[in-house]
Amino acid sequence: EPEVTQTPSHQVTQMGQEVILRCVPISNHLYFYWYRQILGQKVEFLVSFYNNEISEKSEIFDDQFSVERPDGSNFTLKIRSTKLEDSAMYFCASRRRSRSGANVLTFGAGSRLTVL
Amino acid sequence: GQQVMQIPQYQHVQEGEDFTTYCNSSTTLSNIQWYKQRPGGHPVFLIQLVKSGEVKKQKRLTFQFGEAKKNSSLHITATQTTDVGTYFCAGHRDNQGGKLIFGQGTELSVKP
Numbered sequence: 001e002p003e004v005t006q007t008p009s010h011q012v013t014q015m016g017q018e019v020i021l022r023c024v025p026i027s028n029h030l031y032f033y034w035y036r037q038i039l040g041q042k043v044e045f046l047v048s049f050y051n052n053e054i055s056e057k058s059e060i061f062d063d064q065f066s067v068e069r070p071d072g073s074n075f076t077l078k079i080r081s082t083k084l085e086d087s088a089m090y091f092c093a094s095r096r097r098s099r100s101g102a103n104v105l106t107f108g109a110g111s112r113l114t115v116l
Numbered sequence: 117g118q119q120v121m122q123i124p125q126y127q128h129v130q131e132g133e134d135f136t137t138y139c140n141s142s143t144t145l146s147n148i149q150w151y152k153q154r155p156g157g158h159p160v161f162l163i164q165l166v167k168s169g170e171v172k173k174q175k176r177l178t179f180q181f182g183e184a185k186k187n188s189s190l191h192i193t194a195t196q197t198t199d200v201g202t203y204f205c206a207g208h209r210d211n212q213g214g215k216l217i218f219g220q221g222t223e224l225s226v227k228p
Contacts (some may be wrong), residue, residue: 104164
């Protein structure tokens with residue numbers, strides 16, 4: 001079964017450092033998402049991406065965050081200057097273009113970010 | 117903004133007992149989805165409900181979507197230890213690829 005793959009599985013970084021989390025969505029999917037989950041809490045929407053641009057972003061997704069699809073397969077989330085509160089599991093998800101009503105997201109296994 | 121509320125936050129049951137989690141949205145949804153997240157894992161899609169009043173079953177799991185398309189429930193009959201995990205409802209306002217908003221989740225533990 002096709003998978004969304006994410007790297008790294010775990011990243012430890014110092015506060016203030018830049019981090020890039022990478023995702024390879026399912027190949028025929030056209031919509032891409034980043035979500036994050038602070039330990040023990042709910043899954044929070046960060047950003048959605050379609051047709052090479054951000055289609056929607058949450059209030060969490062401020063200027064320190066950016067996304068990119070540099071080469072047609074990878075989908076990256078960059079955090080420019082990490083803060084302690086950025087420590088979380090970051091999930092990438094994708095979905096294919098589909099008929100109305102079939103909006104199922106496939107999630108990757110996640111990248112755990114620990115900011116010290 | 118749109119909020120999706122889910123209760124209870126935790127549920128501890130004895131194996132064989134039933135379990136229900138409830139989900140309410142502050143706005144009408146175009147569809148609602150349910151995901152299961154095992155401890156240390158990622159959300160895995162279970163089912164999507166689209167029609168008002170829709171009921172779907174997957175073995176021991178029964179999913180309902182309210183008539184007003186603002187609430188939903190997941191009921192598990194005769195829980196097993198393999199049912200352990202956090203169950204999230206998640207809603208879309210539209211069908212245009214917009215964000216999926218998750219509820220807080222209900223963490224189910226099952227005592228053998």
